Amino acid sequence: MTETIDQHQEGKRDVTFRVFRFNPQVDSKPYFDDYTISAERGITVLRSLNYIKEHVDATLSFRAFCQAGICGSCGMRVNGISKLACTSQVWDELDKCREPGIIRVEPLRSLPMIKDLIVDMDPLVDKMTRYSNWVDSTMPLAEMGKKEFLISEEEFQQYDKATDCILCASCVSECSILRANKEYVSPAVLLKSYRMNVDSRDGIHDIRLAELVKDHGVWDCTHCYRCQESCVKSIPIMEAIHAIREDALESRGPRDTSGAKHAEAFMEDIEKKGKLVEATLPIRTNGVVWTLRNLLPMAMKMIVKRRTPPPPPLVKSAKGIKVFRAMFREMTEHVKQDHLKSQKK
Amino acid sequence: MKPFDIVIVGGGGAGLYAAMEAMKTNPALNIAVLSKVYPNRSHTSAAQGGANAALANKAKDDSVEMHIFDTIKGSDYLADQDAVDVLCSEAPKIIRELENIGTPWSRMEDNTIAQRPFGGAGRPRCCYCADKTGHTILQTLYEQCLRKGVLFFNEYFALNLSVNGSRSKGLIAMNMKTGKVEAFPAKTVIFATGGYAKMYWNRSSNAAGNTGDGQAIAYRAGIPMKDMEFVQFHPTGLRKSGLLVTEGARGEGGYLINKDGERFMARYAKEKMELGPRDLVSRSIETEILEGRGFDSPAGKYIHLDLRHLGADLIKSRLPQIREMTLNFEGVDPIEEPIPIRPTAHYSMGGIDTDNFGRTVMDGVYAAGECACVSVHGANRLGGNSLLDILVFGRIAGHTAAEEAGKFEPGSISEEELKENVEEIRTRMQPSGHYERYGALREELGQTLALNVGIFRESSLLHKGIEDIAELKERFKKVRVFDSSDVFNTNLQQVLELQNMLDLAETVAVGALAREESRGSHTRIDFPVRDDEKWHKHTLATLVDGKATPGEKPVTMGRYELQERTY
Ligand SMILES: Cc1cc2nc3c(=O)[nH]c(=O)nc-3n(C[C@H](O)[C@H](O)[C@H](O)COP(=O)(O)OP(=O)(O)OC[C@H]3O[C@@H](n4cnc5c(N)ncnc54)[C@H](O)[C@@H]3O)c2cc1C
Ligand code: SF4
Ligand code: SF4
Ligand code: FES
Numbered sequence: 001m002t003e004t005i006d007q008h009q010e011g012k013r014d015v016t017f018r019v020f021r022f023n024p025q026v027d028s029k030p031y032f033d034d035y036t037i038s039a040e041r042g043i044t045v046l047r048s049l050n051y052i053k054e055h056v057d058a059t060l061s062f063r064a065f066c067q068a069g070i071c072g073s074c075g076m077r078v079n080g081i082s083k084l085a086c087t088s089q090v091w092d093e094l095d096k097c098r099e100p101g102i103i104r105v106e107p108l109r110s111l112p113m114i115k116d117l118i119v120d121m122d123p124l125v126d127k128m129t130r131y132s133n134w135v136d137s138t139m140p141l142a143e144m145g146k147k148e149f150l151i152s153e154e155e156f157q158q159y160d161k162a163t164d165c166i167l168c169a170s171c172v173s174e175c176s177i178l179r180a181n182k183e184y185v186s187p188a189v190l191l192k193s194y195r196m197n198v199d200s201r202d203g204i205h206d207i208r209l210a211e212l213v214k215d216h217g218v219w220d221c222t223h224c225y226r227c228q229e230s231c232v233k234s235i236p237i238m239e240a241i242h243a244i245r246e247d248a249l250e251s252r253g254p255r256d257t258s259g260a261k262h263a264e265a266f267m268e269d270i271e272k273k274g275k276l277v278e279a280t281l282p283i284r285t286n287g288v289v290w291t292l293r294n295l296l297p298m299a300m301k302m303i304v305k306r307r308t309p310p311p312p313p314l315v316k317s318a319k320g321i322k323v324f325r326a327m328f329r330e331m332t333e334h335v336k337q338d339h340l341k342s343q344k345k
Numbered sequence: 346m347k348p349f350d351i352v353i354v355g356g357g358g359a360g361l362y363a364a365m366e367a368m369k370t371n372p373a374l375n376i377a378v379l380s381k382v383y384p385n386r387s388h389t390s391a392a393q394g395g396a397n398a399a400l401a402n403k404a405k406d407d408s409v410e411m412h413i414f415d416t417i418k419g420s421d422y423l424a425d426q427d428a429v430d431v432l433c434s435e436a437p438k439i440i441r442e443l444e445n446i447g448t449p450w451s452r453m454e455d456n457t458i459a460q461r462p463f464g465g466a467g468r469p470r471c472c473y474c475a476d477k478t479g480h481t482i483l484q485t486l487y488e489q490c491l492r493k494g495v496l497f498f499n500e501y502f503a504l505n506l507s508v509n510g511s512r513s514k515g516l517i518a519m520n521m522k523t524g525k526v527e528a529f530p531a532k533t534v535i536f537a538t539g540g541y542a543k544m545y546w547n548r549s550s551n552a553a554g555n556t557g558d559g560q561a562i563a564y565r566a567g568i569p570m571k572d573m574e575f576v577q578f579h580p581t582g583l584r585k586s587g588l589l590v591t592e593g594a595r596g597e598g599g600y601l602i603n604k605d606g607e608r609f610m611a612r613y614a615k616e617k618m619e620l621g622p623r624d625l626v627s628r629s630i631e632t633e634i635l636e637g638r639g640f641d642s643p644a645g646k647y648i649h650l651d652l653r654h655l656g657a658d659l660i661k662s663r664l665p666q667i668r669e670m671t672l673n674f675e676g677v678d679p680i681e682e683p684i685p686i687r688p689t690a691h692y693s694m695g696g697i698d699t700d701n702f703g704r705t706v707m708d709g710v711y712a713a714g715e716c717a718c719v720s721v722h723g724a725n726r727l728g729g730n731s732l733l734d735i736l737v738f739g740r741i742a743g744h745t746a747a748e749e750a751g752k753f754e755p756g757s758i759s760e761e762e763l764k765e766n767v768e769e770i771r772t773r774m775q776p777s778g779h780y781e782r783y784g785a786l787r788e789e790l791g792q793t794l795a796l797n798v799g800i801f802r803e804s805s806l807l808h809k810g811i812e813d814i815a816e817l818k819e820r821f822k823k824v825r826v827f828d829s830s831d832v833f834n835t836n837l838q839q840v841l842e843l844q845n846m847l848d849l850a851e852t853v854a855v856g857a858l859a860r861e862e863s864r865g866s867h868t869r870i871d872f873p874v875r876d877d878e879k880w881h882k883h884t885l886a887t888l889v890d891g892k893a894t895p896g897e898k899p900v901t902m903g904r905y906e907l908q909e910r911t912y
Binding site for chain 1: 382385388390452457458480484491492522552554585586588670676784830831833835
């Protein structure tokens with residue numbers, strides 16, 4: 001077969017693919033199979049898998065369609081990172097192996113396993129439905145197709161990047177919350193929800209938002225950035241999540257979740273004490289985990305929006321910092337408790 | 346299963362529009378959409394350029410009439426003029442409708458839908474969303490179908506039509522997740538399964554699943570295929586994968602270079618050089634290769650697309666996507682090395698013969714999109730007209746089926762019939778002595794098609810192609826499925842797809858041999874000119890006694906008389 005592995009060219013390397021195998025009909029639990037092939041420069045992980053399927057083991061099962069990074073079918077974990085097999089170069093992956101020369105290939109996480117590298121995408125589609133991931137047009141039916149909405153370049157820019165999403169579920173697989181709570185909305189669905197909510201043609205912003213702030217929704221995100229880091233289209237997913245939260249606080253007030261309530265309390269506290277920007281810095285450098293990153297920026301933005309005068313510089317007393325630390329610790333605990341609760345459900 | 350009013354096979358642009366329109370036409374109907382991939386994965390997502398519509402947002406003097414003329418001329422006068430009328434008149438409405446339901450079109454300064462120039466169009470009328478037009482259209486349609494609660498059967502692989510005399514009783518399909526063969530009794534079936542250009546395998550820009558399943562199913566059921574010999578080639582496909590390097594690379598000043606280091610386009614298009622029309626550039630590259638001036642490699646012969654002289658800065662700023670793509674798929678950085686390319690099969694003009702309402706000759710069976718041939722593209726499709734085609738005729742087919750479903754009795758599909766389909770599959774899974782590998786056959790099919798039924802055609806080559814296909818069909822009987830699992834048996838699926846490609850390949854080769862002229866994408870070395878007297882007509886291919894039997898159909902003319910096609 002000429003298409004995949006060119007034996008003749010100089011510059012070929014032996015590669016072992018250690019592939020996750022599971023056939024629910026016969027296997028009681030998953031295992032790994034090793035396939036060693038020689039791969040020339042320029043070969044992708046997907047083409048290697050195709051080669052293995054055609055020449056070595058026809059039972060190896062995975063999804064692929066466009067083979068060009070546009071359809072989102074071939075999401076899988078290569079060397080531990082969720083990505084598209086069809087855009088991953090084998091030689092690049094060889095530099096990232098934990099064991100030299102062995103590329104690990106596993107299915108995406110947090111979606112039900114079907115067989116080998118194939119996982120069930122239905123839960124994601126169900127969530128798209130639950131969170132109304134569509135434009136519910138304000139154009140009256142009788143007017144449809146007769147005229148255009150006039151949309152500014154600025155508005156288009158707001159959702160341009162978000163519409164790059166190919167639903168490959170790499171971010172879903174990397175999301176830390178989803179691994180613990182399968183009901184969590186999912187980064188891709190948050191992204192899509194954001195995209196719909198900033199579209200002026202849509203008429204159900206409030207309904208969508210009301211769903212987003214419920215349990216398992218936007219407030220559960222821990223701002224760990226893993227989704228964004230793994231997005232195969234380099235979409236700034238976190239900006240979308242921030243935007244939804246801000247939008248929720250602004251148009252719904254701080255009534256929705258404990259997370260939001262903490263944010264509000266925290267914000268008022270800071271307002272009263274008048275020690276904001278600098279006050280947070282030592283704590284950040286001291287590494288008071290994710291709660292900080294999670295809640296602080298929003299609180300800050302809220303203050304700015306309410307035109308609170310800029311806070312005076314931090315009184316550099318150790319006491320001040322201690323107070324803040326205690327406060328953060330308490331908040332962190334609260335949010336953690338919430339997650340534990342939702343896991344138990 | 347409860348009988349359906351409409352079963353739509355295919356969740357690309359054509360299938361989803363059909364579903365939406367059918368629901369709108371009659372909300373009481375029981376409609377299902379089957380797709381072998383999740384609808385949002387369909388190949389419609391690959392279309393980057395855009396969709397044509399005479400909105401006159403950019404060029405104020407653009408008109409539907411001009412769009413009609415450009416399309417007819419582009420088709421080399423083989424399109425049916427009444428069908429082109431429908432396509433172009435409906436265009437502005439359908440693009441605006443998509444806009445109304447959420448497609449994120451790029452915008453002009455006055456905030457209307459943006460348009461840009463595209464090959465073969467007299468005015469800039471191609472509506473686009475950056476370089477992801479097809480993707481965003483498909484997303485929009487899928488989202489709207491979810492909104493309306495369309496019933497999807499995702500990852501179901503259509504196997505056969507169930508036929509009773511001259512009418513269909515419904516569809517038989519395999520649930521990939523369980524391996525179960527299931528009956529979909531239905532009053533009407535709409536095929537929207539996309540193109541067949543993947544039969545050229547590594548010499549195709551298409552997705553792995555563009556194997557012409559719907560066409561093959563219809564063909565086996567006795568429905569004629571039309572104009573199958575017309576396959577459009579794109580000049581710059583990557584050598585190994587056939588994936589497309591878009592025109593942008595040449596637009597920015599890339600050179601095409603043969604192994605003697607010549608910019609050979611000087612021989613074929615002195616003035617336009619690399620920027621000549623697609624078919625001319627494709628033929629020029631192929632000539633260089635055929636005359637021995639291509640580079641050689643185990644992955645086949647090729648020539649170079651050289652961007653190095655443009656410099657790292659320009660490549661990085663203006664052609665980042667092309668660079669990413671050649672890095673990802675060929676491992677070549679165009680800043681440092683030339684890109685190995687050769688022409689690649691890109692679009693299938695031919696398909697299931699339908700009238701302007703999507704009806705086929707069989708009662709209750711309809712087709713739309715790239716799998717159908719209405720015909721609006723004739724011998725050559727214009728860029729940007731295909732997305733339009735799937736939307737306009739997807740909608741029309743959905744509407745027609747919804748209106749006509751009441752005319753037909755719900756079919757019932759017997760257990761025996763299901764068993765026959767299962768049996769056919771099971772025998773493939775039986776171990777036997779000598780066997781053939783489907784991967785090798787698939788590859789050989791692509792090779793013989795590219796060589797003998799490719800850009801340049803000629804009687805002896807075509808005969809060779811037909812022989813090769815017949816031999817491959819024989820060998821196919823010995824192909825085995827090694828995966829015996831019921832769950833997601835992609836091995837089985839790929840074997841069934843190969844069967845579909847083999848069935849259709851014959852119709853392409855037979856049509857190409859019959860058509861003794863050169864028109865649009867079909868170039869006969871032995872008949873180098875267009876012959877309107879003999880060949881201004883559609884070719885048909887019908888399966889009779891296991892063989893592709895040629896037929897013909899007149900072209901519907903209208904306001905435009907035959908003219909020479911020059912640009
Ligand atoms: C690289 C590329 C770029 C392009 N750019 C443009 C462009 O800029 N402008 C333009 O107008 N056109 C363009 N085209 C052409 C255009 O994209 C296609 O013609 C069009 O999208 C086809 O749409 P469709 O709905 O007919 O089929 P598809 O989108 O291919 O959908 C086919 C559907 O059928 C389903 N299916 C197939 N077989 C089976 C089966 N056996 N069982 C169940 N389901 C099945 C599939 O799952 C899929 O959902 C381009 C094509 C390519 C390859
Ligand atoms: S930032 Fe939020 S959505 Fe993204 S991976 Fe972390 S928890 Fe999941
Ligand atoms: S957001 Fe990125 S990683 Fe997540 S599904 Fe979309 S494209 Fe894939
Ligand atoms: S196969 Fe389509 S994204 Fe990889």
